Amino acid sequence: MKVCCWGARGSVPVSGPEFDCYGGDTTCIEIRSRNDALLVIDAGTGIRRLGCALVEQGRLDLTLLFTHTHWDHVLGLPFFKLLYNPRVRIDLYGSPGLQGDIGKLLARVMAPPLFPVPFGSLPARIKGCVWQGETLQVDTLRVTRIALSHPNLGAGYRVEEDGKSFVFLTDNELSQHHRGGRSFEEYAAFCRGADLLVHDAEYLPEEYPSRRGWGHSHFGDAARLARAAGVRTLGLFHHNQERIDADVDGLVLRCREMLTGPGPAPECLALTQNSSFDL
Numbered sequence: 402m403k404v405c406c407w408g409a410r411g412s413v414p415v416s417g418p419e420f421d422c423y424g425g426d427t428t429c430i431e432i433r434s435r436n437d438a439l440l441v442i443d444a445g446t447g448i449r450r451l452g453c454a455l456v457e458q459g460r461l462d463l464t465l466l467f468t469h470t471h472w473d474h475v476l477g478l479p480f481f482k483l484l485y486n487p488r489v490r491i492d493l494y495g496s497p498g499l500q501g502d503i504g505k506l507l508a509r510v511m512a513p514p515l516f517p518v519p520f521g522s523l524p525a526r527i528k529g530c531v532w533q534g535e536t537l538q539v540d541t542l543r544v545t546r547i548a549l550s551h552p553n554l555g556a557g558y559r560v561e562e563d564g565k566s567f568v569f570l571t572d573n574e575l576s577q578h579h580r581g582g583r584s585f586e587e588y589a590a591f592c593r594g595a596d597l598l599v600h601d602a603e604y605l606p607e608e609y610p611s612r613r614g615w616g617h618s619h620f621g622d623a624a625r626l627a628r629a630a631g632v633r634t635l636g637l638f639h640h641n642q643e644r645i646d647a648d649v650d651g652l653v654l655r656c657r658e659m660l661t662g663p664g665p666a667p668e669c670l671a672l673t674q675n676s677s678f679d680l
């Protein structure tokens with residue numbers, strides 16, 4: 402499978418030369434199966450650039466899945482060009498039980514007077530779909546989910562194909578239990594042996610005490626999870642809106658130090674809005 406990141410910023414998009422490397426767009430992840438089936442997770446502002454690329458490719462079908470509907474994860478949706486093409490077919494999934502009906506939630510965001518085009522009037526053929534049990538199959542991609550520890554809930558996902566695995570856990574606070582969230586051990590079990598774990602690392606450990614309960618982790622907790630789960634690569638994600646490139650570089654160096662110790666250490670990097678991985 403191939404995993405591409407179109408937005409790695411958290412909370413609100415940012416711009417300016419000091420953000421050139423890691424980028425200013427918010428959450429959007431593209432996953433391709435070996436047969437080129439397309440799964441997109443979240444519609445932060447990064448989905449605008451993804452949409453432009455898909456138009457160039459002539460792509461007319463995809464599956465769209467959401468972690469949750471905080472602004473930074475839906476903000477780009479109205480500007481996703483494929484929504485305005487009647488030939489496009491989109492299978493839309495939320496995570497029942499972990500969030501409300503995703504179609505109804507998006508219809509609240511994309512509605513006058515907040516946006517002139519109502520979600521229900523979009524030209525694309527958007528089919529609201531439901532999970533059959535705990536697993537979602539998109540072509541050869543097998544998707545499972547876990548509840549996030551985050552205000553207003555949400556879901557994290559594990560995507561597997563041909564023995565390779567990608568875990569996406571953003572907006573997840575490992576050191577604070579939010580209603581519906583899971584224990585550290587349960588998250589570690591969910592991430593076990595992943596080839597790539599992308600986890601929320603919004604804060605520095607020294608910033609965290611004053612932001613406890615806001616729904617995000619510091620990089621030390623993400624590192625602890627990566628080691629406990631024995632993942633191959635840890636990707637730090639949901640970069641704070643004030644974190645300029647040099648600060649993110651420093652955060653990665655500190656995280657790598659924290660990952661060393663007995664046994665094999667996971668590789669560590671911070672995702673940019675142009676990162677891609679072949680698993």
Ligand SMILES: [Zn+2]
Pocket residue numbers: 411412471473474572639
């Ligand atoms: Zn977020």
Ligand SMILES: [Zn+2]
Pocket residue numbers: 469471551572616
């Ligand atoms: Zn959130």
